[in-house]
Amino acid sequence: MRVVRGREFVADRAWGAEDIASMNGVSTRLHWTDQPYKWHVNDGEEVFVVLDGKVEMFFRENGEEASVTLGVGDIFYASVGTEHVAHPVGEARILVVEKEGSV
Template identity: 30%
Template sequence: MTSHPTDLTAALASFDAVWSPRIVAAVNDYDVRLARFHGEHVWHVHEETDEFFLVLDGEIDIALREAGGERVVTVPERSVFVVPRGTFHKPSSREGAAVLLVEPAGTLSVGDRHETVPAHVDVTTGHALHAGGTGGGRP
């Protein structure tokens, strides 16, 4: 961890990979991650944790499989949405978006169960933020 603020604009400028989150901070046992969304992720579920999305730039859609069927939630810029634990979901963005996520440290980006992972989706627990991001992350 660092004792300096993390500039999110600089952090986002330090990487361009989509669906490959960077850890910018840690809060207790949680990672604060930045990710770029473009295209579709993969249907997946986090059995034991909710997933928090804050759209910093752009707009995302989150498809949800719920008891009553499937629905899509559109999350516009500067809005938050929480996917409840145990809910299959599939994030996507047509035009691209920058998103801040909060999840327990070590949470896989494709959840506990998932469909076939496409090549453009990084299966990770988050990558350290490198030069240009100014601080953040775990050592």
């Protein structure tokens, strides 16, 4: 048993993470960041939940770039092959559920 205070978590670098759980090949990690990530495509599906702060999520579909602003409690689902990049607005804390070892 363990309690993680997500809104209090701070990493020593952008996109630093605390591993929460690993279950049947799926990892759940808590990330802290104040910097954008990089454009990427995950090895599988990804669930991205904003726990604290705001994140502008850019994504490409059918060759077109778009974005959506995510606030606390918002969830972004990236299906297989979805190219995307997260840009926090200030500091953000994000829960990410994805295939273990994914980018």
